[in-house]
Amino acid sequence: MSTAEIKEIISFGGIGLLILAIAFIQLSRRKLTGVISLIVSIVAYICLLVGALIVVFIVISGPTG
DSSP: OOHHHHHHHHHHHHHHHHHHHHHHHHHHHHTOOHHHHHHHHHHHHHHHHHHHHHHHHHHHTOOOO
């Protein structure tokens, strides 16, 4: 696999984490209560942070030659 293909797969993972974070945040705010809601929210914000860092890293690293 080339470097571009590896970066593409990593970026898809970051986008997937962002989508997962959206789903978890919606779930914790609409359906869950109490401690479970807090745990799901923390996991969601961790996914959001990691996904955003992955996407920013891929964008800043620039094109592959």
